[in-house]
Amino acid sequence: MKKHQPSDTGRRSFLKTTGHLMIGFNLLPLAFCQTKGATNEIPAYPGIPLRPHVDGKLVDSWIRLDAEGFLTVLSGKQELGQGIKIALIQIAAEELDISPDRCRIINSDTGQTANEGFTAGSNSVEGSGKAIRNAAAEARRYLLAMAAEKWSTSPDSLSVTNGTIKSPKGDEISYWKLLEGKHLEGTVTGTAPTKAPRDYRYVGQSLQRDDIRKMALGEPHFVHDLRMPGMLHARVLHPPSYHAKLESLAPTAVESMPGVVKVIRDGSFLAVVAEREYQAVKAREMLKSLAVWSEVPLRPLPRELAESMTTSLGKVEEVQMSPGIAETIKSSTISLQAEYFRPYHMHASMGPSCAIALWEEELLSVWTATQGVYPIRATLADLFSLDEEKIRCIGVPGSGCYGQNGADDVSGEAALIAKKLPGRPIRLQWMRESEHQWEPYGTAMAFRLAAGMDAEGKILAWDTTLWSDSHSTRPNGRAGSFVSARHLDTPFEFRKGGFSAGSYRNGIPEYSIPAKQLQLYNFAGPLRTSSLRGLGAYANTFAMESFLDELIHRAGKDPIEFRLENLEDPRARAVLEKLAEKADWKSRQKTALNGFGIAYSRYKNSTSYFAALAEVDIDKANQTYRLKKLTGVIDSGLVINPDGLRNQCEGGMIQSASWSMLEEVRYDGNGIISENWSSYPILRMMDVPEVEVHLIDRPDTPPMGAGEAAMGPVAAAIANAIFDATGSRIRDLPLKAEKIAWNTL
Structure with missing residues (x-):
């Protein structure tokens, strides 16, 4: 498959020298940015997993000033509909005195963002927000020190307006011009002074969320919306109950159906892959009619559950x-x-769980609505006995979550299916009955x-x-x-x-x-x-x-x-x-x-x-x-x-x-x-x-x-x-x- 190439070779060269190859390229995480300057185009496969600065102690693991005059915020937390993207942008923009219109954000990508575990427990603002605030404050201190040295003055005498540093004598220079191709150096010490609440301009304001606008207008936003060249569609037939085992299956009739590329059977794991989505749905229905299962009854029954628990x-x-x-x-x-x-209780997500996986030259990429890209990468590594560095998990919003719904399972299944068909992206979406019956409650x-x-x-x-x-x-x-x-x-x-x-x-x-x-x-x-x-x-x-x-x-x-x-x-x-x-x-x-x-x-x-x-x-x-x-x-x-x-x-x-x-x-x-x-x-x-x-x-x-x-x-x-x-x-x-x-x- 042809890999996506950046069109601006000059920018590419610049970003290579700064170690920030991803920033500004039209790759997937930026397709879901919510501020001006970010593209809406759904990108192609990003290629070999990156190894960016993902040490949480480094300033540029959290914020970067890219070649286009934007601030890019990086967070390991996933956008679940809770509005974490705009909140984190506001925090960074506030500390660096950059308008939010010049900010964009990348969330949950093992190729770009730090490992922040799961997005859970209402901890995103407390955890990621604090880390980004401290990193932005550290960056501001570093940049003001650079400008003060350049102008032979004190950092305290300088002011900043939308990313432009100004001196009392009228000197002006932007953050980006000041860096001149260098990246933000240094570690996050936690000692850099943060802005006093009385001076806030952006924090405390009801800035609009671009994800809500996209949903209202029906624009691409969810993992379900991703389309890639050469993509195949898959469906999984889960067992009828938890302990059921597949006894027999004669797949010939399914394999001969229009558009069917492959029927996959591994133990009691059944899946079908087709050129078009509806072909995969029809093939799954045929599989369902042909599969013979042995089952074990569930106990205790609902009427017995409370007593069974308390005794x-x-x-x-x-x-x-x-x-x-x-x-x-x-x-x-x-x-x-x-x-x-x-x-x-169910999560009862409005859209069934969905993921896309691609195997290429023993490298696995998964586009997933998981709440933890690093934990799921480790789990995929265990599933395939593969080095974690050969797996890239890219977080994309799903249609409802708030806990562990089927997003993790569908990601693992998409990877299992893609392993059988290397070189082509596999899009797997659960059926409604699978979502209701197989998600963890x-x-x-x-x-x-x-x-x-x-x-x-x-x-x-x-x-x-x-x-x-x-x-x-x-x-x-x-x-x-x-x-x-x-x-x-x-x-x-x-x-x-x-x-x-x-x-x-x-x-x-x-x-x-x-x-x-x-x-x-x-x-x-x-x-x-x-x-x-x-x-x-x-x-x-x-x-x-x-x-x-x-x-x-x-x-x-x-x-x-x-x-x-x-x-x-x-x-x-x-x-x-x-x-x-x-x-x-x-x-x-x-x-x-x-x-x-x-x-x-x-x-x-x-x-x-x-x-x-x-x-x-x-x-x-x-x-x-x-x-x-x-x-x-x-x-x-x-x-x-x-x-x-x-x-x-x-x-x-x-x-x-x-x-x-x-x-x-x-x-x-x-x-x-x-x-x-x-x-x-x-x-x-x-x-x-x-x-x-x-x-x-x-x-x-x-x-x-x-x-x-x-x-x-x-x-x-x-x-x-x-x-x-x-x-x-x-x-x-x-x-x-x-x-x-x-x-x-």
């Missing part, structure tokens, strides 16, 4: 203990115990909570016992993490991990309670699980804040006042106080046909603060309810992009409402039943409530991740609102109307 044997993990807590609760004036349950969880209060409503003791499967089986160097690697003729072993911390995230109350206890039981459930937005924080907060609402009701207290009385952190109190103000809590119009619910948490007990109010209307005649409005208040420290932060909160609130009201993975002994949008309903546009988000900006504090902060509080707020309206407490998700005790109203 399972195993060693308890004592996360936090408080001797004598059971007696304290028993002897309290008010004591309460309740059990809660969360079912399996957010795990089911069970909770048993107990607490005791005194006569004045002061909580004296809180005891949590929870049961949970793994919250992370991400590919991180072991090929068995790819689901199809387990189906090969020589299968790779799968080792489940990721228990513990993800399970009890947000499981210990922040409230001022003298005795707190949490015990965890790891449970190996029947379905495949891994990371889903918030991990255990969503269900823990749902259970905790619902149970707290029960205690508040028993004590006859106001839901906001009670929380304020039992929270010491002034920032926690502030989000609740602002929620009460913005929602006009004390003057709310309570009727027999509506209800209001409050919930609060600080994500991970260490990052963003979030308080939520849900308002529901009930319809007694039709025995249903409607989520009318959600109001949220968030404190994420320094706000980089206000509109972006609101986007994150609004999306999280709506997704949480969908999880909480509708979603649960249905299965039986034969496998997953939830294989489409009818059998796995999600919140439709007509049912989306009014959403209102208020921000507390704290410019003098570090920015914190916000993407997962809303998930748990919204779930509990809706449950508490239903109770407020009906007096019926729903303790097991989803919060379906049929679970309300309508006959008692």
Whole structure:
């Protein structure tokens, strides 16, 4: 295949001398840049994997001044729709005093960016943002020192306007002219002074996101949109259930179908490759009709799951203990115990997972929507017993993720298929049924909570016992993490991990309670699980804040006042106080046909603060309810992009409402039943409530991740609102109307 060549040989020569061969070329990562000067053309194969400066201690591992007069930001974090690209550009542009219009960004490319692990846990701004801020500050100090030496003056006397340094005497020189072909030298020491918040011009502004514009206009943006010369299309036929094995297949009829290039069988791994996509789809349907499988029933069944979890044997993990807590609760004036349950949830990505892979001369390139290009590179190296340096993984946005959906699996499968057809790019896209049935779900969880209060409503003791499967089986160097690697003729072993911390995230109350206890039981459930937005924080907060609402009701207290009385952190109190103000809590119009619910948490007990109010209307005649409005208040420290932060909160609130009201993975002994949008309903546009988000900006504090902060509080707020309206407490998700005790109203 003909490789892509840069057209400007002079620029190429210049970039070679600086060691920045990639910057400015029309290669894939720049095709998804979101600022002026970046091309929209979908590029060809980039060729041999690069070895750029990817040492996180080097300035030019994070920012580079390229030959075209642009600043290029490099980040190992993937754009997942959370707006990280524009936020990181704002941070770099601010520290270097360069207009964001002159900035572009490359995300998640093992050939260009540093290894920042997974894009997960709402850590991108805290991690990558901090690294880029420090690198930009270091670069500014270095450049001002160069200019000061050139003009025999002090760096402190110089100013910068859009990348041009100016002296008191009227001398001017741009960053790019000053470098004259040199690259930014030096390491990131962390000692370079960063700009004071009072001087910010770009941070704190709602700059527009180009990815949203592209999606609105239908322009190429996702990995699904990539088209390459000579590209073939593939489809995989996954087994009908987890433990099914392929017994027999007569592929002749499929191989003779129009456009079919190859049928691939390796153990129970089945795939078809064709010249056109619809030909691959039709061939897969034929494969499905011909394949004969042996199957093993799934157990326990859904009706047995909660009991199976809470009665399972195993060693308890004592996360936090408080001797004598059971007696304290028993002897309290008010004591309460309740059990809660969360079912399996899907990522339910709107577009099925997709990846493109190309083998050429024992070099593998994969265009992937993974959340971790370096971890998946290590996993591919294990799959093929190949040196990691011979694999390049290029991150491209996918159509929905927030955890480990099928993006990693489809990348591994595309590489397996491409290995059989070297020299031609292989585009593999899952079918909808594969996405629903084979993605790793957010795990089911069970909770048993107990607490005791005194006569004045002061909580004296809180005891949590929870049961949970793994919250992370991400590919991180072991090929068995790819689901199809387990189906090969020589299968790779799968080792489940990721228990513990993800399970009890947000499981210990922040409230001022003298005795707190949490015990965890790891449970190996029947379905495949891994990371889903918030991990255990969503269900823990749902259970905790619902149970707290029960205690508040028993004590006859106001839901906001009670929380304020039992929270010491002034920032926690502030989000609740602002929620009460913005929602006009004390003057709310309570009727027999509506209800209001409050919930609060600080994500991970260490990052963003979030308080939520849900308002529901009930319809007694039709025995249903409607989520009318959600109001949220968030404190994420320094706000980089206000509109972006609101986007994150609004999306999280709506997704949480969908999880909480509708979603649960249905299965039986034969496998997953939830294989489409009818059998796995999600919140439709007509049912989306009014959403209102208020921000507390704290410019003098570090920015914190916000993407997962809303998930748990919204779930509990809706449950508490239903109770407020009906007096019926729903303790097991989803919060379906049929679970309300309508006959008692």
